[in-house]
Structure formats: structure tokens, C-alpha cells
Amino acid sequence: xxxxAIELESRLSLSTNTIAVAMSGxxxxxxxxxxxxxxxxxxxxxxMQLWNQRRLAGHEGMPEQVTGRCCSLDxxxxxxxxxxxxxxxxxxxxxxxxxERDVVRPFVEEYLSGRTPIPCSLxxxxxxxxxxxxxxxxxxxxxxxxxxxxxxxxxxxxxxxLLKRPADLSKDQTYFLFGLTQxxxxxxxxxxxxxxxxQVRELAAKHRLAIAEKPDSQEICFVPGGDYKRFIDAYLxxxxxxLPDTAGDLVTxxxxxxxxxxxxxxxxxxxxxxxxxxxxxxLYVIQISGANKQVIVGGDEHLYSQSLRAKRVNLISxxxxxxxxxxxxxxxxxxxxxxxxxxxxxxxxxxxxxxxPQRAITPxxxxxxxDGDVVVGGGWIT
Amino acid sequence: xxxxxxxxxxxxxxxxxxxxxxxxxxxxxxxNASSIHHHGQETRAAVEDARESVAKLLGCAASExxxxxxxxxxxxxxxxGAVAAGDHVITSSIEHHAVLHACKHLEKAGCEVTVLPSxxxxxxxxxxxRRALRPNTKMVSVMTANNETGVLQPVEEIGxxxxxxxxxxxxxxVQAAAKIPVDVRQAGCHALSISGHKIHxxxxxxxxxxxxxxxxxxxxxxxRHERQRRAGTENVAGIVGLGKAAQLAKEALGRGDENKxxxxxxxxxxxxxxxxDDVAVNGQGTPRVPNTTNxxxxxxxxxxxxxxxxxxxxxxxxxxxxxxGAIEPSHVLIAMGLRPxxxxxxxxxxxGKQTTEADIDFALALVPEAVARLRELSPTYKKQAGSS
Numbered sequence: 001x002x003x004x005a006i007e008l009e010s011r012l013s014l015s016t017n018t019i020a021v022a023m024s025g026x027x028x029x030x031x032x033x034x035x036x037x038x039x040x041x042x043x044x045x046x047x048m049q050l051w052n053q054r055r056l057a058g059h060e061g062m063p064e065q066v067t068g069r070c071c072s073l074d075x076x077x078x079x080x081x082x083x084x085x086x087x088x089x090x091x092x093x094x095x096x097x098x099x100e101r102d103v104v105r106p107f108v109e110e111y112l113s114g115r116t117p118i119p120c121s122l123x124x125x126x127x128x129x130x131x132x133x134x135x136x137x138x139x140x141x142x143x144x145x146x147x148x149x150x151x152x153x154x155x156x157x158x159x160x161x162l163l164k165r166p167a168d169l170s171k172d173q174t175y176f177l178f179g180l181t182q183x184x185x186x187x188x189x190x191x192x193x194x195x196x197x198x199q200v201r202e203l204a205a206k207h208r209l210a211i212a213e214k215p216d217s218q219e220i221c222f223v224p225g226g227d228y229k230r231f232i233d234a235y236l237x238x239x240x241x242x243l244p245d246t247a248g249d250l251v252t253x254x255x256x257x258x259x260x261x262x263x264x265x266x267x268x269x270x271x272x273x274x275x276x277x278x279x280x281x282x283l284y285v286i287q288i289s290g291a292n293k294q295v296i297v298g299g300d301e302h303l304y305s306q307s308l309r310a311k312r313v314n315l316i317s318x319x320x321x322x323x324x325x326x327x328x329x330x331x332x333x334x335x336x337x338x339x340x341x342x343x344x345x346x347x348x349x350x351x352x353x354x355x356x357p358q359r360a361i362t363p364x365x366x367x368x369x370x371d372g373d374v375v376v377g378g379g380w381i382t
Numbered sequence: 383x384x385x386x387x388x389x390x391x392x393x394x395x396x397x398x399x400x401x402x403x404x405x406x407x408x409x410x411x412x413x414n415a416s417s418i419h420h421h422g423q424e425t426r427a428a429v430e431d432a433r434e435s436v437a438k439l440l441g442c443a444a445s446e447x448x449x450x451x452x453x454x455x456x457x458x459x460x461x462x463g464a465v466a467a468g469d470h471v472i473t474s475s476i477e478h479h480a481v482l483h484a485c486k487h488l489e490k491a492g493c494e495v496t497v498l499p500s501x502x503x504x505x506x507x508x509x510x511x512r513r514a515l516r517p518n519t520k521m522v523s524v525m526t527a528n529n530e531t532g533v534l535q536p537v538e539e540i541g542x543x544x545x546x547x548x549x550x551x552x553x554x555x556v557q558a559a560a561k562i563p564v565d566v567r568q569a570g571c572h573a574l575s576i577s578g579h580k581i582h583x584x585x586x587x588x589x590x591x592x593x594x595x596x597x598x599x600x601x602x603x604x605x606r607h608e609r610q611r612r613a614g615t616e617n618v619a620g621i622v623g624l625g626k627a628a629q630l631a632k633e634a635l636g637r638g639d640e641n642k643x644x645x646x647x648x649x650x651x652x653x654x655x656x657x658x659d660d661v662a663v664n665g666q667g668t669p670r671v672p673n674t675t676n677x678x679x680x681x682x683x684x685x686x687x688x689x690x691x692x693x694x695x696x697x698x699x700x701x702x703x704x705x706x707g708a709i710e711p712s713h714v715l716i717a718m719g720l721r722p723x724x725x726x727x728x729x730x731x732x733x734g735k736q737t738t739e740a741d742i743d744f745a746l747a748l749v750p751e752a753v754a755r756l757r758e759l760s761p762t763y764k765k766q767a768g769s770s
Contacts, residue, residue: 018693044693049708076706091689094708138686138756140693 018042020141022132023083023090025075027214028147030082031200032191034207036145037086044141045083045090047076048132050099050123051222059234062224078211085209091139095131102126104222108232111265112244114288115364118176118333119220125179133187143187148173151193152185155317161185163316165373168196175333178368178378179314229266248293250277253286253302261295264288270303270360288363304357310350310367310379317376321350327369327376329354331361337370350379385695386741388650390580390734391529391557391674392699396623397582397735403626404584407619415616416607425618432625436589439628440574441565448590448608449621453556453577454480455601456590459612460552460573461485461523463598467492469520474498474506474535475717476528479702481554482713485523494518500717504533504665508540515543521550526569527558530714530730531665532674534558541570550596556580556588560631561671562640572596578620582735583627587620634735644672647733650742651675657750664715664728673733678720681763682756684727685709690752696745699730 021033023045037043053072056062076092083090103122110117128146136144149171151164161182165172180188192200204212219226236243243263250259259277261267266274271285275297284303287296308331315321321344328337329352338354345351352367361381368378387395396404407428413421415429430444437444450456457480465471465488473485475497485495496514498506506524522544527534537553544551552573555564560581566574573596578587592598592611604613634640655661660680679687684700688709691698701709711725720728731745757763 047706049706073706080707089693091692092707093685093689094710096708134759135683135686135689137759138683139689140755 017143018044018139018141020044020046020132020136020139020144021088022128022144022146023047023079024147025078025082025211025214026147026217027201027204027209027211028149028192030079030147030209030211031204031207032145032147033082033088034086034209035191035203037088038207043088044136044139045079045088046132046135047079047090047092048099048127048135049076049092049094049096050127051104052096053222053224056231056234056238059238062230062234078214082209082211086207093135095127098131099123099127104235107228108235110364111228111232112246112290114246114264114267114290116268116362117364118366119222120176121179121366123221124176129177129180129184129188133184136187143189145189145191147192148177148190149192149197150174150177150190152189154186158317160317160319163375164193165370165375166190166193166195171197174375175330175366175368175378178316178366178375180316181314182316185316232265246290246293248295250275251294251296253296253298258297264290264293264295267295269362284360303360305361306357307351307353308361308367309345309382310352311348311382313348313350313377313379315377317371317374320344325376327371330366330368330370331358331381332365340369342369342376383695384744385697386744387697388731388733388737388741388745389697389699390737391532391730391732393579393585394582394734395736396584397627397630399630400583400623400626404619404623407622411618413618415618416605425616428622428625429616429618432621432628435625435629435632436576439559439564439632440576440591441567442591443594445609446566446591446594448592448611449616449624450588450590450612451586451617452579452588453478453554453575454588456556456575456577456588457481457523457552457554458484459590459598459601460575460592461488461521462601463611464550464552464573464596465493465520466599468518470494470496470516470518471521471523472496472498472511472514472519473523474500474525476500476504476506476530476714477523477525478529478554478556479713481523481525498524500714500719502719503668504528504531504714504718505668506535506540508536508543511540512543512547515547515549519547519549521552523552523554525557526553526555526564526574527561527671528665528714529557530712531676531718532557532670532732533665534562534669534671537569537571544572545570557674558671560627560635561643561673563635566591566593573598578624578627581624581627581631583623584620587617587624589624639735640672643733643735643737646737646739646742647673647675647731649739650731650733650745651677653742653746654749657746658753664718664720673737674730675732676715676728676730678724678728679753680724680727681760682727682753684729687729687752687756690756691748694748694752696748699732700728701726 019041023029103119107117107119149166153162155162165174223231246264247262249257250261267285283297286298286302324341324343329340330337340352340354342350342352363381365381366378367381369376411424413425415425433444433447436447461484489495498510526537541551550572553571554575556577559576572593574591576589579585600611602613662678664676688700701712711722715725
């Protein structure tokens with residue numbers, strides 16, 4: 001894999017090409033910058049200023065001080081120091097408007113419609129692999145390197161760029177990258193694809209990067225502490241909008257009303273806590289109906305479903321699903337790809353039928369199709 | 383890499399004569415200017431000499447000059463120093479953040495603030511000042527020259543209006559001093575700010591002119607330095623540098639050097655306007671300081687152009703850097719009526735005493751090509767080109 005990437009690079013006469021490295025201030029992207037610099041490439045470090053962490057500080061119970069999140073001032077400081085240390089030019093570019101429009105707003109709206117969004121995929125599609133590629137090109141860097149754990153290669157036979165799972169499956173980020181187009185993949189590469197996290201940290205230490213031991217950030221970058229409900233309240237209040245009233249009934253799978261809820265955005269499929277009703281056996285959120293503001297609850301057995309419909313599908317390794325195809329499908333990031341058959345059921349829709357029923361298929365999440373370690377493509381679960 | 387610096391409104395290099403004047407004041411003549419022994423006497427003398435030089439540049443008495451840490455402190459000292467709770471302040475939407483935020487802070491402390499609009503040319507209307515006056519107006523603060531556009535404000539008229547109303551007039555002259563003749567009596571101001579690092583003196587030093595008889599509450603409490611207006615051991619080396627830079631500026635203005643400067647600026651401006659389509663000067667046709675041109679270049683992202691030029695060795699700027707280092711569109715251009723995308727597409731070129739004709743040639747060789755490249759990548763440019 002690495003040799004393929006290297007061959008590709010030499011074909012593109014790398015020594016004269018500038019590569020932009022997307023730097024977050026974290027270990028992964030910092031190590032990428034150091035590696036590529038040490039290999040003699042012409043590098044420019046870029047950080048995208050996507051969200052002003054101080055915007056909602058203090059609103060509606062949001063924490064006053066924010067550190068350790070992507071785009072916090074501390075992270076930008078860290079990225080800048082790494083760039084200075086390895087001796088590359090470094091810039092911060094402001095794309096807050098686009099991030100708010102293409103990631104934050106949809107995030108809020110998805111929850112308010114009863115779906116569970118994945119902002120990281122939207123950020124990848126619109127910012128990291130779209131806006132950043134544009135900026136890179138504008139400043140004279142033909143390609144972008146990031147610290148994602150994934151692999152890109154070019155399949156000569158198919159004439160297509162392929163996205164593949166990385167060597168370290170525990171850090172596999174391909175689930176969030178299913179939306180990348182051929183054009184985007186042709187200009188991106190992931191130097192960490194063949195490395196384990198431990199190897200990356202070792203390399204960071206070897207380069208004496210100050211951030212070698214910095215902990216990974218796990219949550220959504222613009223929601224400090226992970227409390228998305230508080231974020232939604234604070235954001236809407238800052239926008240001068242009132243939280244829409246989506247309070248309604250808690251209903252069983254038989255349609256029996258057994259309680260009330262204060263807003264559909266407080267729930268996600270598979271959730272057990274916070275239902276406010278006590279019954280003999282555990283109850284889980286089975287379905288959220290935005291239309292009639294209902295949260296449907298039921299026993300564990302109701303959480304299982306054998307199929308899903310995916311819309312706004314993006315295909316990577318193939319041009320189209322012309323006939324039913326066997327793949328393995330992930331329905332959330334932390335999920336073992338499950339064997340399934342995919343078939344096209346509409347212009348923009350793919351039906352996924354699993355061999356075995358899957359637990360808690362959640363509208364708003366992504367269904368990503370794998371053929372071994374190749375990402376076939378993916379779509380949004382409806 | 384060959385580097386050309388055309389961002390002198392952000393900061394300027396210290397001139398070698400200034401540096402040489404400062405040199406003895408680090409290790410040889412290091413005394414605290416307030417000490418009574420020989421070491422203090424010699425630095426005290428240097429500070430007072432510098433004060434005379436600054437006073438000569440501004441047309442005032444030495445006793446009317448207070449040394450500070452820079453333009454921001456001078457602005458804050460003037461504003462917070464003269465205004466108390468219940469007072470009204472009139473300022474403008476194109477002021478530097480030091481003035482705007484100092485006024486905003488006053489609002490929290492119980493003052494009323496009127497922020498006057500700018501017209502499309504970047505000018506404040508003196509009649510707006512007159513109309514905004516209230517019985518409790520204490521101060522008017524309007525800058526002499528704008529840092530983004532270089533546009534010169536009608537300070538003499540504003541000074542007259544303030545005098546008639548018995549109101550204190552402060553002007554931030556950070557971008558005007560040393561570039562054009564500035565005379566505090568002509569401007570009719572009671573307070574005027576300057577900054578060392580904008581006039582080829584080092585960063586960390588500035589001055590505030592305070593008209594005799596004007597009462598000022600100090601910002602810093604401590605020793606009785608600067609006639610009890612600004613506590614803190616004097617930054618002797620910095621002050622010496624400021625004094626020398628002021629002296630050199632006075633001499634240069636006496637020779638009419640600013641005409642050479644504006645000729646170079648005009649050549650740069652005309653060169654870009656001539657070689658690039660869909661451009662416009664922000665502040666077109668208004669009197670400006672001789673070193674600045676702010677040019678709007680449609681259908682490009684100014685931030686990307688600044689970075690692309692920097693990677694090729696040319697330093698210019700757009701907007702203002704925020705705390706992360708990302709750029710926010712200029713509030714001045716927005717106040718002038720530009721849309722955010724137009725403000726983001728505007729680039730400021732600002733020359734310095736060290737700028738040469740070769741530097742202008744370098745810029746003219748790089749800029750049109752860089753713009754063309756960006757436009758090739760711009761969807762809006764293609765759309766508009768296709769429709770014409």
C-alpha cells in the first residue's frame with residue numbers, strides 16, 4: 001500500500017509539488033507534517049478555523065472555558081508550534097461561515113427532525129475535503145495530506161480512485177469518509193494509513209514533537225463535553241430562535257400511549273435512559289417520528305431490523321450498483337461490518353438487506369458498504 | 383527566498399539610524415530615568431530629548447507629550463482618561479479596534495456611545511458629529527487616517543465643531559503621523575495618539591499628546607512618571623527610538639519625501655488597475671496618506687491571495703487577524719458599505735520608507751499572475767465571464 005502511494009507520488013514528480021497538510025494540533029496531523037517534511041516534500045501547514053469556541057461559552061449552561069477541542073485556540077497554538085518546530089509556513093484560514101451553514105445548522109435540524117446526525121461526515125464532505133482542497137489549490141498546493149487513518153490508491157484496471165480501510169482497524173475513520181468523490185480522492189492522501197496509533201505516537205516522539213503525548217479528541221469538535229442537547233439549546237438561543245416544540249407522546253410499538261416526552265431531539269434510537277417511564281422490562285427507543293412528535297419505545301427485540309434504505313448514496317470503488325451485490329455494511333462508526341446485499345431501488349436510493357437482523361439502525365447515521373477493506377460507498381440511513 | 387514587505391501599516395522595520403540611536407541604551411546607558419544618580423540623569427536626558435523630538439513632529443510643547451507602550455495604550459488612556467459614567471462619547475465605525483473596544487467598555491461602565499457611520503468613500507461627515515452632540519457629550523474620537531484604506535478624515539472641521547461645543551476631541555493619528563504633516567493646533571485636538579512601530583521605531587512604545595489643561599485619569603497607578611499621567615519605569619531605549627524616528631520623519635516631511643512615496647504607491651496602484659480586470663480602489667478619489675492603497679479584487683478570496691503571495695515572498699494583508707490567526711473581514715470596509723465577500727476580496731498594500739522601486743516592480747510582476755490563477759479556480763468569475 002505504502003509502495004503504491006510512493007510510486008504514485010514519484011509519478012507526480014513530487015519534489016516540485018507543494019502539499020498542504022491539514023493540521024489540527026493533534027498527534028496524527030502533526031506527525032504527518034513532520035514525516036512529509038523529513039521526506040523532503042515542499043509542505044504548507046493549514047488549519048481551518050471552523051467554529052469559534054467562545055461563541056456559546058456561558059450560554060444556557062455551556063462551559064465558559066473551552067480547551068482541547070479541534071479549533072480551540074490551544075489547538076491552533078499547538079499546530080502553529082509544530083509548524084514552527086519543523087520549519088514550514090503555516091496559515092489559519094477562516095471558514096466559519098461555511099461550517100455553520102453546512103455542518104452546524106444541519107446538525108441541529110437533524111436532531112429536531114428526530115434523526116441522529118454525523119457532523120464529522122458532513123465536515124469531511126464540505127470542509128476538509130472540499131473547502132480545504134479549494135484553498136490548497138488556490139495557494140498553489142495540488143494535494144492535501146491529512147492525519148486520517150485510511151488509505152487511498154489508484155486502481156489502474158478500473159480507472160478509479162479507491163478508499164480503503166487502514167492497517168489499524170481500531171482507528172479506522174473510513175466510515176466518515178464515504179462521501180469523498182473521485183476528484184477529491186485524486187488529490188488527497190493519508191500517510192498514516194499503514195501505521196498503527198502506537199507507531200504514530202512513536203514517530204511523533206522521534207521527531208520530538210511537543211504534542212506526542214497529547215490525548216486524542218474523541219467527541220464532536222463543536223460540542224464541548226458531548227452534551228449535544230445543551231448545545232442545541234444554546235445555539236438556538238444565540239440565534240434568537242426558539243426551540244421548536246416537539247413535545248409529544250411516548251408510545252409503545254402497539255400504539256399505546258404510555259407517557260410523554262419533552263422533545264424528540266432528546267432521544268436517539270437504541271436509547272434506554274431518560275425515557276421517564278418504569279415498566280417491568282427494559283424499554284428502548286425504537287423509532288422517532290418527527291411528523292407526529294412521537295417517540296416509539298419497545299423491548300430489545302423491537303430494535304432489530306433486517307433492512308434499511310440509504311439515500312444520497314456516494315459510490316467510490318464502482319460507478320453504479322447495477323445488480324444486487326454482496327458487501328459488508330457498517331451502520332455506525334463502532335460497528336463490525338455486517339454481511340448484506342445492496343441493490344438499487346431508486347435514482348437516489350439503495351436497499352440494504354442484512355443476512356442477520358441488526359440492532360438499532362438509526363436514521364441520520366450513515367450506512368457504509370465494504371468489500372473486504374475497500375470502501376464501495378455509502379449513503380444516509382432514512 | 384527574496385522577500386518584499388508591503389504591509390507597513392501593520393508594522394515597519396526599525397531604521398538603522400533609529401537602531402543606532404537606541405543601541406547605547408541597553409547595556410551602556412541603562413539607568414532608570416527617575417534615579418537621581420549619574421545613570422538616571424543620562425537616561426532622563428535622553429527621554430526628554432526624545433520628548434522634544436516628538437513634540438516638534440506634532441507641533442506641541444514637550445510637556446504635552448506622554449510616553450506609552452503604543453497606540454492601543456494611548457487610545458485607551460485618552461478615552462478612559464477623559465470620560466466618566468454618565469458621559470456621552472461620539473466615535474466612528476471605522477476606528478481601530480483599540481478605540482472601538484475602549485468605547486464599548488465605557489458603555490458597560492455607564493457611558494453612552496454614538497458610533498457614526500462612514501460613507502462609501504470611507505469618510506466621516508463632520509455634520510454627523512455636530513448632529514450627534516448632546517448636552518452630556520464629553521468627547522469626540524475620530525481618527526486622522528484610517529489604517530485599512532489610508533483615507534484622511536476631516537479632522538480640522540471636527541476639531542472646530544468640538545471646540546464650539548466645548549467637547550474634548552481625541553484623534554488616533556497612528557497611521558497619519560510621520561506620513562503627512564500633523565499639527566495638533568491645526569487639528570484643534572485635545573488628545574492625539576501615535577505609535578512607534580508604525581513609524582520605523584520599535585514595537586512597544588508610543589505617545590499621547592494631551593493639550594495643556596486637559597484633565598486625564600491615568601490608566602496605570604504607581605509612580606509619578608509622565609507628570610503623573612502614566613506610571614511605570616520608562617522604556618528608555620524604545621522612547622529614544624521613537625524620538626529618533628520622529629526627528630527623521632520631521633526632516634523627511636521637510637524635504638517633501640512623501641511625494642516620492644505617493645508616486646510609488648500610485649505606480650503600484652495604477653499598475654494593478656491596468657493589468658487586472660474587475661478591480662476597484664476602496665477609498666477611491668479621497669485624500670489618503672501617501673503609502674496606502676486598498677484594492678478590491680472581485681471573484682477571489684483575499685485570504686487565499688495573501689497566502690499565495692506570501693508563499694512567493696510578497697507580504698500584504700487583508701482584513702484583521704483574529705486571535706487564532708484566521709482573518710475576519712475588515713469592519714472598516716463593511717462600514718463603508720462593502721458586502722462581506724467584497725471586503726474579503728480586498729487587499730491592502732502599504733509602503734514604508736525602505737520600499738524601493740524594485741519592490742514595486744516585484745509586486746507588479748507577482749500580483750496580476752496570482753490573481754489570474756485564483757480566478758481560473760473561481761466559479762463566480764467563470765460564471766460572470768461566460769455571461770458577458
